[in-house]
Amino acid sequence: ALPRVYVTRQIPPRGLQVLRESGQVQFELWDSDDPIPRQELLKKVKGCDGLLCVLTEKIDAEVLNAAGPNLKVLSTMSVGFDHLSLGELKKRGIRVGYTPEVLTDAVAELTIALLLATSRRLIEATHEAKTGGWGTWRTLWLCGYELADSTVGIFGLGRIGVAIAERLKPFKVKKFIYTDVAPRPELAAAIQAEYVSMDELARQSDFLAVCCALTPETQGICNKNLFSKMKNTSIFINTSRGGVVNQEDLYEALSTGQIAGAGLDVTVPEPLPTNHPLFTLKNCVILPHIASASYTTRNAMSALAANNLLAGLRGEPMPKELQL
Ligand code: GLV
Ligand code: GLV
Numbered sequence: 379a380l381p382r383v384y385v386t387r388q389i390p391p392r393g394l395q396v397l398r399e400s401g402q403v404q405f406e407l408w409d410s411d412d413p414i415p416r417q418e419l420l421k422k423v424k425g426c427d428g429l430l431c432v433l434t435e436k437i438d439a440e441v442l443n444a445a446g447p448n449l450k451v452l453s454t455m456s457v458g459f460d461h462l463s464l465g466e467l468k469k470r471g472i473r474v475g476y477t478p479e480v481l482t483d484a485v486a487e488l489t490i491a492l493l494l495a496t497s498r499r500l501i502e503a504t505h506e507a508k509t510g511g512w513g514t515w516r517t518l519w520l521c522g523y524e525l526a527d528s529t530v531g532i533f534g535l536g537r538i539g540v541a542i543a544e545r546l547k548p549f550k551v552k553k554f555i556y557t558d559v560a561p562r563p564e565l566a567a568a569i570q571a572e573y574v575s576m577d578e579l580a581r582q583s584d585f586l587a588v589c590c591a592l593t594p595e596t597q598g599i600c601n602k603n604l605f606s607k608m609k610n611t612s613i614f615i616n617t618s619r620g621g622v623v624n625q626e627d628l629y630e631a632l633s634t635g636q637i638a639g640a641g642l643d644v645t646v647p648e649p650l651p652t653n654h655p656l657f658t659l660k661n662c663v664i665l666p667h668i669a670s671a672s673y674t675t676r677n678a679m680s681a682l683a684a685n686n687l688l689a690g691l692r693g694e695p696m697p698k699e700l701q702l
Contacts, residue, residue: 383687385397386429386430387410389680390676390677391680403691423449425448428449428453430453432455450473451474451687454683478537480682484672489617493587493615497522506520526550529583530546531586533558544568555583557578580608581609602624605637
């Protein structure tokens with residue numbers, strides 16, 4: 379019989395097409411645009427050989443136990459993998475696929491959009507224009523901060539950080555700096571970025587973009603200590619994972635003017651409750667985790683996730699496999 383695969387969400391059509399046309403698997407789908415309820419997931423995974431999930435599903439010991447010993451391959455339609463218990467997967471010899479690279483352009487574009495929306499106060503400005511705040515032209519009204527002649531700091535220099543810097547260069551940024559667990563000379567060379575300590579990154583950056591993975595080491599690392607070293611004219615941008623930021627400390631930094639503004643595509647939790655204090659701040663732009671949300675990219679992620687799954691089930695190297 380063909381390997382059995384469970385897909386935890388309606389994924390974009392290209393991935394479904396890859397699975398269907400392969401003729402290699404029989405797959406069942408949670409045929410909804412909403413997340414599968416946990417109890418349903420625990421039932422549905424029972425006995426499957428492969429699992430294709432999205433980032434709203436926490437794949438931990440409970441799910442893996444519910445799936446049972448047939449499960450050999452997990453494929454997530456995401457570049458992030460903080461929703462996966464990697465230790466539990468490794469222990470069981472389950473191979474893991476993910477979707478780096480195909481989303482780099484989309485995430486970099488959105489990061490630029492969010493950065494400019496935050497630094498030039500676009501959301502506040504459209505709100506003023508349509509709700510009667512536009513009394514007349516005023517000399518310092520809705521003034522923000524420009525990229526020309528600025529220093530841009532990147533926290534976690536990977537492909538996405540490089541892609542952001544490449545796009546910012548034509549805005550006449552003066553200098554790129556970055557920090558990471560270790561220098562990344564090959565990546566840094568492409569954008570002539572200088573490696574600095576976390577403290578220097580905070581002190582020098584006019585724009586600080588977080589592009590790291592969420593790991594035990596980066597959990598909550600953007601906290602009071604970091605914000606207190608930033609300039610009060612600086613903009614903080616996060617398109618990685620909400621867990622990297624201590625949101626109480628960020629609220630404090632924004633509401634007291636310790637930093638000038640923040641643009642967040644990711645929060646804890648998601649969705650962020652509409653009564654969350656961060657939503658009361660004019661200098662905080664919050665997006666609902668849409669950095670990779672272009673039709674092209676979501677379809678490419680879907681197809682890559684499907685191809686990872688199929689390769690894994692054939693016992694071949696996956697196009698993009700996470701080394702556990
Ligand atoms: C999106 O956040 C992803 O991890 O792909
Ligand atoms: C991951 O960091 C990527 O750029 O694909």
